Amino acid sequence: MVTFQFVPYNDIELLSSAKRINKLLNIVKEEKIVIMEGRLRKEEEADLIEITMEEISAKFRGIELSVIYPDKNKQDISQKMRGVFVNLLLGNRQGLTIIGPASVVKKIEQNPDKIELFTNESKTRYRKKKRKK
Amino acid sequence: MVKEFFKNLLNKLSFNPFKRKTHVKLGLYGPPNGGKSTLANRICQDWLGEEMSSVSHIAHETREIKIKEQVNIKNKKGKELTFSLVDTPGIATRIDYEDFLKRGMKKKEAKSRAKDATKGVIDAIKWLDNMDSVVVVLDATKDPYSQVNITIIGNLQARDIPVLIAANKVDLKRANLDVIHAAFPQYEVVGISAKYGKNIEDFYEQLFKVAK
Numbered sequence: 402m403v404t405f406q407f408v409p410y411n412d413i414e415l416l417s418s419a420k421r422i423n424k425l426l427n428i429v430k431e432e433k434i435v436i437m438e439g440r441l442r443k444e445e446e447a448d449l450i451e452i453t454m455e456e457i458s459a460k461f462r463g464i465e466l467s468v469i470y471p472d473k474n475k476q477d478i479s480q481k482m483r484g485v486f487v488n489l490l491l492g493n494r495q496g497l498t499i500i501g502p503a504s505v506v507k508k509i510e511q512n513p514d515k516i517e518l519f520t521n522e523s524k525t526r527y528r529k530k531k532r533k534k
Numbered sequence: 535m536v537k538e539f540f541k542n543l544l545n546k547l548s549f550n551p552f553k554r555k556t557h558v559k560l561g562l563y564g565p566p567n568g569g570k571s572t573l574a575n576r577i578c579q580d581w582l583g584e585e586m587s588s589v590s591h592i593a594h595e596t597r598e599i600k601i602k603e604q605v606n607i608k609n610k611k612g613k614e615l616t617f618s619l620v621d622t623p624g625i626a627t628r629i630d631y632e633d634f635l636k637r638g639m640k641k642k643e644a645k646s647r648a649k650d651a652t653k654g655v656i657d658a659i660k661w662l663d664n665m666d667s668v669v670v671v672l673d674a675t676k677d678p679y680s681q682v683n684i685t686i687i688g689n690l691q692a693r694d695i696p697v698l699i700a701a702n703k704v705d706l707k708r709a710n711l712d713v714i715h716a717a718f719p720q721y722e723v724v725g726i727s728a729k730y731g732k733n734i735e736d737f738y739e740q741l742f743k744v745a746k
């Protein structure tokens with residue numbers, strides 16, 4: 402079974418960078434896949450990788466990370482302006498961040514328009530079915 | 535006389551927007567097994583006549599920052615640039631010692647490699663702030679839309695560090711430069727084969743443009 406946990410932007414909005422990252426990593430360490438509203442800042446993404454590396458152990462093998470974000474190059478001026486106002490009023494809620502534990506998520510393939518998430522478990526399930534035959 | 539006065543004044547204030555950089559700290563960044571060390575070796579072979587790093591098909595061969603000082607590169611016009619070349623460990627979000635076991639390593643060796651690799655990733659990220667220019671080395675046969683690539687380039691952009699993307703392994707049939715161009719349209723992309731030296735002259739020319 403794969404568990405997804407949704408993290409609304411409100412939950413992390415007022416947290417410091419370190420607390421945001423810890424909150425997300427703690428969920429991932431419980432073998433859950435985080436679906437977060439919005440995205441981390443670029444520096445926070447790098448910090449997330451750094452802290453993940455610090456915490457790697459026999460049990461925790463790292464994360465798979467992917468961010469879907471609207472392509473600003475494809476937006477017209479009115480969309481860009483609207484995005485700026487929304488960000489100013491409500492914070493940067495645009496986009497979606499997916500973080501999964503490496504023990505559960507095999508890989509996340511990201512194309513500009515879609516994300517494909519491959520789990521390790523589905524492979525195991527397939528093997529089990531094969532054995533039954 | 536007035537021109538000289540302002541020139542001296544700017545020099546005294548250590549700020550001269552017209553001064554051309556002559557010594558650049560150049561970092562090679564990217565995901566594991568993209569060919570950073572192979573490119574570092576190619577540059578050092580071409581300009582110093584010696585190699586810099588060991589290379590391997592197994593990921594995370596480079597697990598600590600390696601620096602080669604005083605690498606002098608000349609372009610076609612005869613202009614010279616001196617680099618401190620910094621070869622960094624590949625940046626990854628997951629490191630599993632069992633992956634090394636699958637490549638034929640013994641458990642103790644695999645665990646030690648994984649531990650060193652995690653330290654290497656941390657060091658590589660910490661060193662981002664020290665770079666004047668960066669070459670992001672990507673494997674042209676692989677999907678460039680990985681979050682690691684996006685995070686590296688995003689962080690360089692946030693730090694205002696000039697970036698050149700080297701799409702490596704263009705000697706392989708599966709290499710697709712168009713996808714890399716499409717993924718990072720705002721950056722200069724040079725297709726190279728660091729292993730065989732293909733298109734390396736173009737790479738040096740682009741390096742001059744980015745690092746100046």
